[in-house]
Amino acid sequence: MLKSSALRFLTVALLSSTAFMPFPAFSAEVKLRLMETTDLHMNMLSYDYYQDKATDQFGLDRAVTLIKKA
Secondary structure (H helix, E strand, C coil), X not given: CCCHHHHHHHHHHHHHHHHCCCCCXXXXXXXXXXXXXXXXXXXXXXXXXXXXXXXXXXCHHHHHHHHHHC
């Protein structure tokens, strides 16, 4: 096992040698899209429980389709 002074020396040597290494120039493009949803009023599924039938007007399960479309 290395003594703490030797370990400290190796750590400093490693960090200082990498600090001056030339890195190739590169450019990166990042695209970010922020999306949000409003209060769901507990409409988790596309189903209207008042009319007892399926609906395409609301429901959290529609979010996947809308996200893929966007």
